[in-house]
Amino acid sequence: xxLVKDGQAVQDxxxxxxxxxxxPSSGPIIVSLARWQTDRDAxxxxxxxxxxxxxxxxxxSDIASGLNRxxxxxxxxxxxxxxxxxxTARLLRERYxxxxxxxxxGNVLYDQLMFMHRCGFDAFEIASDEAVESWQKAMSExxxxxxxxxxRRTPVTALRHLRRxxx
Amino acid sequence: xxxxxxxxxxxxxQRVSQFRDQVARRLSGELSEDExxxxxxxxxxxxxxxxxxxxxxIPYGTLxxxxxxxxxxxxxxxxxxxxxxxxxxxxxxxxxxxxxxxxILLDLAEVEMHAFQTSGNCIRNVTAxxxxxxxxxxxxxxxxxxxxxxxxxxxxxxxxxxxxxxxxAITGSPNDRAAVKVHDIGLRMLLNDDGExxxxxxxxxxxxxxxxxxxxxxxFLPKEHLLSYLEAILRVYNMYGRRDNMYKARIKILVHExxxxxxxxxxxxxxxxxxxxxxxxxxxxxxxxxxxxxPPLLEVLPMYSPEFEDRKREDAAFARWARxxxxxxxxxxxxxxxxxxxxxxxxxxxxxAEQMEAVADLSDQYSQGxxxxxxxxxxxxxxxxxxxxxxxxxxxxSLGLATPNVGLVTDIISCPGMxxxxxxxxxxxxxxxxxxxxxDDIARVHDVGDLKIKISGCINACGxxxxxxxxxxxxxxxxxxxxxVTLGGDASENAAIGKIVGPAFSYDDVVDAVETIVNxxxxxxxxxxxxxxxxxxxxxxxxxxxLYGTR
Amino acid sequence: MLQVVTANRLVEGDVVYLxxxxxxxxxxxxxxxxxxxxxxxxxMETAEQxxxxxxxxxxxxxxxTTENGTVRALQYREQIRASGPTIRTDLGKQAAQG
Numbered sequence: 001x002x003l004v005k006d007g008q009a010v011q012d013x014x015x016x017x018x019x020x021x022x023x024p025s026s027g028p029i030i031v032s033l034a035r036w037q038t039d040r041d042a043x044x045x046x047x048x049x050x051x052x053x054x055x056x057x058x059x060x061s062d063i064a065s066g067l068n069r070x071x072x073x074x075x076x077x078x079x080x081x082x083x084x085x086x087x088t089a090r091l092l093r094e095r096y097x098x099x100x101x102x103x104x105x106g107n108v109l110y111d112q113l114m115f116m117h118r119c120g121f122d123a124f125e126i127a128s129d130e131a132v133e134s135w136q137k138a139m140s141e142x143x144x145x146x147x148x149x150x151x152r153r154t155p156v157t158a159l160r161h162l163r164r165x166x167x
Numbered sequence: 168x169x170x171x172x173x174x175x176x177x178x179x180x181q182r183v184s185q186f187r188d189q190v191a192r193r194l195s196g197e198l199s200e201d202e203x204x205x206x207x208x209x210x211x212x213x214x215x216x217x218x219x220x221x222x223x224x225i226p227y228g229t230l231x232x233x234x235x236x237x238x239x240x241x242x243x244x245x246x247x248x249x250x251x252x253x254x255x256x257x258x259x260x261x262x263x264x265x266x267x268x269x270x271i272l273l274d275l276a277e278v279e280m281h282a283f284q285t286s287g288n289c290i291r292n293v294t295a296x297x298x299x300x301x302x303x304x305x306x307x308x309x310x311x312x313x314x315x316x317x318x319x320x321x322x323x324x325x326x327x328x329x330x331x332x333x334x335x336a337i338t339g340s341p342n343d344r345a346a347v348k349v350h351d352i353g354l355r356m357l358l359n360d361d362g363e364x365x366x367x368x369x370x371x372x373x374x375x376x377x378x379x380x381x382x383x384x385x386x387f388l389p390k391e392h393l394l395s396y397l398e399a400i401l402r403v404y405n406m407y408g409r410r411d412n413m414y415k416a417r418i419k420i421l422v423h424e425x426x427x428x429x430x431x432x433x434x435x436x437x438x439x440x441x442x443x444x445x446x447x448x449x450x451x452x453x454x455x456x457x458x459x460x461x462p463p464l465l466e467v468l469p470m471y472s473p474e475f476e477d478r479k480r481e482d483a484a485f486a487r488w489a490r491x492x493x494x495x496x497x498x499x500x501x502x503x504x505x506x507x508x509x510x511x512x513x514x515x516x517x518x519x520a521e522q523m524e525a526v527a528d529l530s531d532q533y534s535q536g537x538x539x540x541x542x543x544x545x546x547x548x549x550x551x552x553x554x555x556x557x558x559x560x561x562x563x564x565s566l567g568l569a570t571p572n573v574g575l576v577t578d579i580i581s582c583p584g585m586x587x588x589x590x591x592x593x594x595x596x597x598x599x600x601x602x603x604x605x606x607d608d609i610a611r612v613h614d615v616g617d618l619k620i621k622i623s624g625c626i627n628a629c630g631x632x633x634x635x636x637x638x639x640x641x642x643x644x645x646x647x648x649x650x651x652v653t654l655g656g657d658a659s660e661n662a663a664i665g666k667i668v669g670p671a672f673s674y675d676d677v678v679d680a681v682e683t684i685v686n687x688x689x690x691x692x693x694x695x696x697x698x699x700x701x702x703x704x705x706x707x708x709x710x711x712x713x714l715y716g717t718r
Numbered sequence: 719m720l721q722v723v724t725a726n727r728l729v730e731g732d733v734v735y736l737x738x739x740x741x742x743x744x745x746x747x748x749x750x751x752x753x754x755x756x757x758x759x760x761x762m763e764t765a766e767q768x769x770x771x772x773x774x775x776x777x778x779x780x781x782x783t784t785e786n787g788t789v790r791a792l793q794y795r796e797q798i799r800a801s802g803p804t805i806r807t808d809l810g811k812q813a814a815q816g
Contacts, residue, residue: 059406080202080205080328081205081288081328082328082410083288083325083326083327083328083329083405084405084406084410086324086325086326086327086328086405087325087402087405087406088406090325090402095440109202111189111202111206112327112328114324115322115324115325115327115328116324118324119324119325141181141184141185141188142178142181142182142185142322143177143181144174144177144178144181145178145322145324146178146318146319146321146322146323147318147319147321147323147324147394147446148444148445148446149324149325155445156174156175156178156318157445157448157449157452158445159174160172160174160452160455161449161451161452164451193728193772194728194729194772195772196770196771196772200769200775200776214726214731214775214776216733216795216798216799217731217733217799217802217803217810218726218730218731218732218733219726219731247809262731262809263731264729264730264731265728265729265730265731266729266730514805514806585794585795585798586798586803586804586805586806587803591795594798594804594805596803596805597804597805600805646792646793646794648794
């Protein structure tokens with residue numbers, strides 16, 4: 001399992017804290033939505049960064065009001081077929097202005113990396129031995145995309161406009 | 168019709184490379200079948216009863232002659248010399264090999280074709296009126312928007328793993344020939360009171376095990392906001408559509424369960440944020456796409472062609488074909504020509520490679536190089552001069568494509584059924600064949616008049632039986648093939664789901680039952696009534712009585 | 719009971735049946751017959767190994783019967799699968815056998 005962020009394999013400094021375990025006194029931690037809701041005060045006043053892990057049925061709107069206190073959101077793909085996190089990611093970025101780390105976790109497979117990246121994910125827990133190579137290959141499969149999304153890739157409609165303007 | 172620019176071509180070419188790589192990773196074992204299956208489905212590749220099946224997209228049912236020739240090529244080189252045109256205006260090949268599919272896709276990409284998203288839990292081929300751009304009754308050519316939606320939906324990063332498949336249909340005419348009301352999203356073009364063009368947006372229609380007619384989400388959507396509105400609907404579906412039960416995962420279930428008011432409210436709330444953002448197509452881009460659909464420059468001709476009228480008087484067979492297989496063209500002196508793929512005893516919707524090539528040649532000669540595929544599994548040559556109709560008809564006759572039965576009782580829509588499909592519970596094609604053989608008297612067929620029979624080999628309703636005037640659903644009763652009959656379905660703007668007439672009929676008895684229904688109609692109809700009119704007036708009772716007797 | 723295991727070849731897509739020797743034949747007649755659950759399970763295990771080896775996909779067991787020494791699938795669907803589309807006798811296995 002490797003964590004790929006900004007195209008590199010990185011050490012993961014974050015600790016996942018289970019719901020029934022005491023919050024560690026320091027260090028960046030990731031908690032569930034339920035924990036965030038019950039221990040909101042303790043988590044909000046924490047000095048070290050706090051992250052939230054959302055299950056696929058949990059919504060961006062559930063954490064929108066607290067995003068200024070959250071440095072990382074991990075969105076689960078329980079199976080790669082469950083595509084709700086794509087919408088959740090876009091809402092976090094585009095609707096609620098989340099600028100922290102947006103991490104894809106769970107059944108994160110090569111063939112979905114491009115879609116995830118386009119929806120605003122910037123960190124990926126990839127189960128492969130060659131995670132970085134996989135990542136780079138996935139990013140290079142296409143060089144044109146029809147529709148605008150969350151990413152900064154220029155969609156084809158804009159490219160057509162630029163081409164017309166140049167003529 | 169639309170022609171790819173370098174960007175369209177790049178995407179299609181890179182998709183082919185991507186799939187080639189996916190196949191290689193599958194064959195090496197790097198991808199399990201479980202991981203590969205959604206990927207191959209997103210390129211239209213199924214595993215069926217006898218072999219793989221490849222479904223190639225024909226966007227909004229429009230083909231150039233060059234593309235049709237390539238489809239014939241593919242049938243010859245990689246399959247068994249034939250293809251099957253489907254109820255979503257696509258073509259299916261029944262015998263490709265997995266190892267050849269990347270090459271098939273490469274050959275298709277060369278002529279601007281693909282198999283993107285013809286299966287899988289993603290947005291499927293957008294279907295439209297087969298007479299688009301030629302019929303007099305349309306407000307605007309819906310294929311412009313079909314192409315706009317095609318591009319927006321292709322490899323959409325947010326909507327590639329929906330709860331279930333998603334089908335969009337669009338009509339540019341108030342006479343709905345695209346069955347929009349039984350689609351996940353149905354779009355009907357219209358002008359508002361100020362004469363501005365836009366869409367009635369409907370959602371939650373569908374067939375399958377729980378047939379439903381779509382409900383209106385928004386009565387009028389200005390056309391410039393089409394994509395942002397679709398994006399809002401898809402997002403609501405992606406987030407709230409059920410994922411716990413694949414038989415309850417379509418958007419129609421969501422609309423049904425939360426109600427249209429709440430559904431619309433959710434969509435409007437989402438849309439409020441998206442409206443006018445970069446997802447809406449810039450006007451110049453709409454103009455660019457629209458220009459591709461400019462009507463062809465057709466010869467200026469008088470309304471009626473003397474040659475055509477003379478030939479009809481001289482040749483009764485030609486007159487009969489002209490009466491039924493033609494549709495009025497908006498340009499004087501021209502006609503829209505339907506090519507029936509429903510000959511007596513034939514497999515509905517199948518065409519040989521030879522026929523496909525011949526149709527390509529005929530379209531070059533007579534129809535501006537353009538061909539259409541209908542969701543009733545026939546073909547269309549959309550722009551033919553009336554003066555050319557006789558010569559065209561003679562060629563079509565020699566090809567077996569001139570059966571004068573379009574819209575009549577032997578113009579049957581049938582899914583592949585248990586002869587081909589691994590989902591099927593009964594065969595459908597032989598029932599269709601036997602019905603055409605029972606009604607082999609063409610004079611009788613013409614006398615019966617407009618009557619759409621639709622047959623599905625299982626509850627998934629790919630044959631659209633729910634909206635057949637007579638619908639036939641194949642079921643399995645203790646290992647035997649039985650057929651449930653419905654009456655009064657309608658795919659038009661007066662959309663209706665057919666009602667079950669009574670207990671199912673055996674494979675041996677179903678054709679008699681169909682004939683009894685037809686005879687009952689003929690015996691009870693009043694002046695000028697079509698089947699649907701008589702059914703509307705009398706209901707199920709007279710048919711039930713004739714079929715089952717008074718018990 | 720009597721069962722055989724069937725699948726599709728991964729590369730070509732052909733319908734095949736698992737034989738006694740662990741091979742895959744296009745002919746139902748060549749299939750290894752299991753007359754109890756244990757043997758059927760063993761066949762499915764062999765089939766799953768073939769899946770893992772990228773030889774076949776989607777294996778499953780079907781009920782068969784024997785008539786005068788010939789094996790026949792019980793379900794009509796499987797009979798069609800063993801021979802070809804009923805409406806095109808020139809296609810599928812039935813054509814090769816003709």
